[in-house]
Each structure stands twice: as structure tokens, then as C-alpha cells.
Amino acid sequence: MIEQFRARILAAGAAGTALRLRGGGTKDWYGQAPAGELLDTRAYAGIVDYEPTELVITARCGTPLAEIEAALAEKRQMLAFEPPHFGPGATIGGVVASALSGPRRASAGAVRDFMLGAVLMDGKGEVLTFGGQVMKNVAGYDVSRLLAGSLGTLGLILQVSLKVLPLPLCVASLRFEADEIAALRMLNEWAGRPLPISASCWHDGALSVRLSGADAAVAAARRELGGEELADAAAFWASLREQTHAFFADAGPLWRLSLPPAASAIILKGEHLVEWGGAQRWLKAGGDAATAAGIRGSVAAAGGHAVLFRGGDKGVGVFHPLAPAVAGIHQRLKLAFDPAGVFNPGRMYPAVSVQPDLLS
Incomplete structure (x- = not known):
């Protein structure tokens, strides 16, 4: 599956065409209108690792959110930020890309606060690994958290590792x-x-x-x-x-x-x-x-x-306008990860990537 993704991305970059990254499509309405040829991520699914005693779960991007929540519920654990489904097809890749949180957000934290690591395929077809599966392994800039709320504009999120919490007594x-x-x-x-x-x-x-x-x-x-x-x-x-x-x-x-x-x-x-x-x-x-x-x-x-x-x-404009200096940072990030502008063009702002976070 990884090689199929790489071939599609390299072909799109060479042809100057765009790709619309999508899992279950339950949040297609969010952000600016999607554009580009569909690249469906749902086939790349499955829980890679779940260690309840370590409070960490790792899953591929196309894994249904319902499957992850069911596995956690068996061990009386949860995704504490309460991500909304907005439909039965919601995937964990879409959870991270949209970074939408539910009622517990103010007390527990946002999606980015539970991101421990991520594997990303960039616009050059390279597989990049950020963070890991424990809380104290991040050196330098935490790119995995940057992906939360990026709406697929920086690259194809292949896999994520998330911190989980016990259900309240x-x-x-x-x-x-x-x-x-x-x-x-x-x-x-x-x-x-x-x-x-x-x-x-x-x-x-x-x-x-x-x-x-x-x-x-x-x-x-x-x-x-x-x-x-x-x-x-x-x-x-x-x-x-x-x-x-x-x-x-x-x-x-x-x-x-x-x-x-x-x-x-x-x-x-x-x-x-x-x-x-x-x-x-x-x-x-x-x-x-x-x-x-x-x-x-x-x-x-x-x-x-x-x-x-x-x-x-x-x-x-769906999202609040960015200050010029902030927009410049986002433009440079987009250029670094997706120089050919393949991924989800214009989904947030023209040529920029990251949604202004709530409660920053």
C-alpha cells in the first residue's frame, strides 16, 4: 500500500496535478472546498500496537475511529479529547487532520496534546517519522503535533501514535x-x-x-x-x-x-x-x-x-485571516513538505497549511 501511495504522489507531482486526501469523507464539508483527484486512505488500516499499561495506541490512517474506541473501551480507556465522528466512516487520519475535539477538550486538552508520534509521506514520496510511542522521546520541533489540524495539506498521514487515558470512575x-x-x-x-x-x-x-x-x-x-x-x-x-x-x-x-x-x-x-x-x-x-x-x-x-x-x-474565507508573519511561516512549511503543491490545495488558505489552534 505504501508503494501505491508513493506512485500516486510522484505521478501527481510530475504531472502538476493535485490529490485530495480522504478517509471516510465525514468531514469533507469542513474547510474550503476539496479539490484534486481522490486518494482514498481507508485501505491502509489497522491498529499497529496498543499497550494499555503504557496508555498509548498506534494505528494506520484508515483505521475506523469506531474500531479504535471499541478497543479502548474494552480496557476502560478513551481518547480524552472526544473527537466527533460526524458519520460512521470516520477514520483516525481524519481525526488528526481535522483536529476537531468534543466537550472534554477544555479540561483534557486538544488532539495535538495527545499526539506522540506520526509517520508522514511528503510530496516527494519520502516516508518521514516524527516522535514515537512514549511521552519523552521528542527532540527538536514536534512535527507530529503540527500535523493536527493541517487538513492533509502537509502530506499523507500514514500512521499516528496517541496517548489515551482511563475512563473516569x-x-x-x-x-x-x-x-x-x-x-x-x-x-x-x-x-x-x-x-x-x-x-x-x-x-x-x-x-x-x-x-x-x-x-x-x-x-x-x-x-x-x-x-x-x-x-x-x-x-x-x-x-x-x-x-x-x-x-x-x-x-x-x-x-x-x-x-x-x-x-x-x-x-x-x-x-x-x-x-x-x-x-x-x-x-x-x-x-x-x-x-x-x-x-x-x-x-x-x-x-x-x-x-x-x-x-x-x-x-x-473559512478560517480567520492570518497575520502576514504567521502566513509566511505556514507558506514555508508548505514548501518544505509539499513543494509541488500536490496535497489538498487551498483546503485552508492559498499555499498555507495549518489551522489556527483553539485555546492557544
């Missing part, structure tokens, strides 16, 4: 009535206390929080916070992770706003949903150029950035 979810400003104040106050909060969501006058950890810690937090028990809690948090919650049912433009958690409520027209302790805020608003400029201006003034996550006019 106890989980409880609480609900509070609060408006957005009060909810943000509560979340920021709680963030400064030793509370085992593993997820949060505010929407439509209700704040929900999930507590995860040891039985005693969760019980103490429940007594301290009060509130009422959240009904169907597992289904609720799953609906946020997979965006099947009623808030996401509208097919109109959806913005993802990344802000400092302490930032006040952003007064923008449209329905809001707040996650990650206030650091991720979803907004239903127009996707035209004027609306995009207004949203990005307001969010930037508050110290954040805005992504046109879904719908709208992608001509306004």
Missing part, C-alpha cells in the same frame, strides 16, 4: 438556570477552584456541567455546586460532540468563535451556544462578506478568532 451532570452573562461568570469562577468539571454547555437560559473523576471528588463537587440532575446526560453530551443537538439542526451558516474564557458575552446578532468554559462559542449568523467582517472584527477585538464552520459563502 464516576460521572455526574448538573443543570442550572442562568442567562449567558451569569453562566460565563459562574464558569470562570468555577475554573479557579479544584472542581472536576469535564464539560460545560450554556444554551437557551440553561447551563449544564459534567463532573468526572473519583467518586469522592464528584460527590463533593455536587454538594458544593448544587443545581439539579441533568436528564439523559450521556445523550446530551453525545449530541454536542456529534452536533445532533437541536441547536445545530439549522442548515444555515454556523460560526465557531474561539475566545479567552474570561471574555464577556459577545453582542452579535444570532443564536448562541457556549462550550469549553466559555472558550468556544457557536453562533448562528449570516455567512456573507459583510457579516463575516463584522463577526471577525468583534471577536478579534476580544482576543479571539472566528471560523465559518459550516454553510455560508466560503469565498469570505
